[in-house]
Amino acid sequence: MCRIFGHFDAEATPHELKSVAALQRHGGPDAQTQAAGAGWALGNNRLAIMDLDGGDQPYRLGEDIVAVFNGEIYNHQELRDRLSAKGHRFADTCDGSVIPALYAEYGMRFPEQLDGMYSVALVDLRDEPTLVLATDDVGMKPLYYHWEASSRHLYFSSELPALLSFRNVTARPWDAGLDAYLATKTPFGEQTMFEGISVLPPAATARVTLSAGLHITRREVTRAAGTPADEAEATQQVRDRLRDEVHRLTLADVPVATITSGGLDSSLVTALAAEKVPGLHTFNIAYRGTWPSDERAFAREVAERCGTRYHQIELDPASFPSLLSDVVWHLGQPNADPITLSTYALFASVRDAGFKVALTGDAADELFGGYDRIRKAVSAPFGTDWVTPYVDALAAVPKSLRESLYSPEYRAFVSASGSSSDLIAEHLRAASGDTLEVLTDFEIGSRLPAYHLRRVDHLSMSASVEVRLPFCQPSVVQHARSLPRDLKIAPGKGKKVLYSAAEGLLPDSVLNRPKQPFTLPITAMLRPGQPLMDFARDALSADRLRSRGQLDPQRVDALFETQASAPNDQAAMAIWSLMVHELWLEQFCGPPASMTAGERTLEGQK
Known part of the structure; x- marks a missing residue:
């Protein structure tokens, strides 16, 4: 796990590159390295998780292919064996060291071979100098960039504050950003809250050359073929796939923990991880005093049932104002979910306890129809408008209220340029297919990477903790997409098959409790x-x-x-x-x- 940065066909002084690296050091405190040539530079901040004595970046194949990488490649040994059979040799067993050879063999198709979470930057100097950027299928590892089309200059970084330290990248607010933010709690899509700064979408491969400029392609995400014969088969398949991925994701050369909120998703991940990791440590956060929606009793029950070592983190609400500044800075752009404060404090405690890797239950709601807004939309009577209430449920501030808060000038601007909620509604109405399929595509493709995954990535890495996400693994995502509606959504309840998969693994109190959001009161x-x-x-x-x-x-x-x-x-x-x-x-x-x-x-x- 690392932070990466660089530029292509552009200029940056050594001081600028050191400044970018320094601003991301929290995400990679174990080593800071870089390589540079005429008009290009690649840099890396390393958080050592695998092969602690190896893994030096940038990775090279000869003098002409140079790469840096952020994330984890879980099938790296399989790839190393395949590439070794083709004559490639490797100096270490670190996961990212396979990337240059993989690119040499597969070219622009190399990301299709990767199983994991990643953002990659690679320079190919064999013919016309070329920069290649790539992101994983779900968008677990963000990569931000500034592209100057007229001059063909590109700057990139894993985090926005670092990107803004390049002197040619300006912190200029996007005029439509306030409305986009209030409509969805953080901007969706490739546009950030800064004018001229974008984020590479999930499953994307970008190619940059001086002659052709920037060209981004989206890889088609594989969908599972066929559907289970019945609920029992679907339940077993979900449990088996999730167990395999959780067990695989506990492998590291450093201690591994889990986060347990007390809800179904993180509790199930904890139960499965406890099967593989003796004496597993698990962490829960709560607030000092008496507040609504306290889940610590459920989290403690899970720990007792699974035999884990339970850590209760208590956050004093009086400290919230002092924490907010750091949280907003690490995120780089506003995220309206109050859970950002708790997330930031939680991962700081995880690292203070000596852990560099933590597994979480993020993405289960998107995959298995867990949100009330999805269930209500799917259950809406035929011919009724499910789009408007669904879109309003995404908002930090409902449309009618937020527009009343705008100044007359800004209200006129939004009316003329089009509101973000209207654009989302148009997209959903134009989509073809089953309502649940349409919503699952939108939740996974648009909301999950922007709202959840970037938040988890930035706030965990602010404490030098790598988060691993079993529900985002391809085998789980593909299987969840293949399930019919009646295996996901039951009357008054979502995630039907996931609850079935958890039976016998979790306390009845967790399985039978009402769903509540994991957030700040x-x-x-x-x-x-x-x-x-x-x-x-x-x-x-x-x-x-x-x-x-x-x-x-x-x-x-x-x-x-x-x-x-x-x-x-x-x-x-x-x-x-x-x-x-x-x-x-x-x-x-x-x-x-x-x-x-x-x-x-x-x-x-x-």
């Missing part, structure tokens, strides 16, 4: 007298919002009045989301230009 925490409420009021002051020009200060103030007199989830989420957005602007773009020096105190107060 912000409605209770955003109340008068709470530290978070005072911090939010300072961040969203009328003068600050007036200077930004996108929000109506009076309407935002009315949100605070509502939350103070009649606290509710909608108002609390709106306040939280707007606060995070303002902190992001402050961090990366600076305070509003029209504010005086005395007013520019938000960052200094944190």
Whole structure:
């Protein structure tokens, strides 16, 4: 696991490259290396997980093929054996060392041979100098880039703050970003919140040359053939595939732990990992005091049932304002899910306990129809509009409320350019096929990488912890896609076959409990007298919002009045989301230009 960066057909001083590396050192503290030539450079920050004494990057094949890599390749031994039979030799057994030889044999098709999570950057100097970038099928390892089409310059990095340290990459907010963010909690697709900065999509291979410029192709993701004969067969297949992947993903040359929220998905991963790892350690996070939706009792039950060593991490809500700045910085762009705070603190505790690898249950809801919005859409009577409520359920702030919060000028801009929610609705209505299939494609292809996977990647790597995701493995994804609707969604409940697969492995209390989101209880925490409420009021002051020009200060103030007199989830989420957005602007773009020096105190107060 690493962080990577570089440029192609461009210029960067050694100081710039060192600055980029330094800004990603948390994600690769074990080694910082780079290689450079005329008009190109590749760099790497290493978090040593496999072959701790080997694995030096950049990897080379002769002098003409140079590569850096972020992630884990789980089938590297199989690939090494295949390539060795073709005459290739390897200096170590690290997973990424197979990449140059694999590219030499398969060319632009080399990512099709990889089983794992990865982003790869490779320079081929044999003919016309060529840069190749590639991402895994689900998008577990993000890669951000800035492409200057006129000059054919490209800069890339695993994290946005590092990319912005190249002097030719500017932190300029994307005008439509606020609406996109509030419509989906973080921007979906290839556009980031910064103008001119994109993220390579999942299953993508990019080729860059001076003569042809940048060309990105999307690999077709394989789908499983056929469907199970009945529910019993489907249950057994899900359990077997997940068990195989969990067991395989526990292999590392460093200690491995699991994260257990107390819900089905992470608990099942923990139960299966405990079969393979003696004395497995598992971690749960909760909040000091008494708050709604506390799941620690369920997580502890799972640990007792599976015989794991349980770690209870308690986070003091009074520390939230001081944590927010770091969380927003590591993410690089706003994510409105309050769980970001807990995630950041949790992985810091995992690393403090001596663990560099943790398995999680992320992506099960997307694969097996676990979200209420999916179940409601699939169950909607024929001929009714399921798209509008589904799209509104994605939002941090429902469309009618967020548009009322905009300034007249920004509201006119959104109306003229088109809202993000309208674009998503158009896409869903134009898609053909079964409703569940359409939604699964959208959840996995658009929402999962943007909303979940980037958040998990950035916040775990902020603490130098590699997260492994069994539900994102190809065998599990393909099988889940092949399952018919009635094996995923039952009346009033999703993930039907996954619950069946967990029977006998987890306590009945976990299997029979109502589903609840793993998140921060912000409605209770955003109340008068709470530290978070005072911090939010300072961040969203009328003068600050007036200077930004996108929000109506009076309407935002009315949100605070509502939350103070009649606290509710909608108002609390709106306040939280707007606060995070303002902190992001402050961090990366600076305070509003029209504010005086005395007013520019938000960052200094944190």
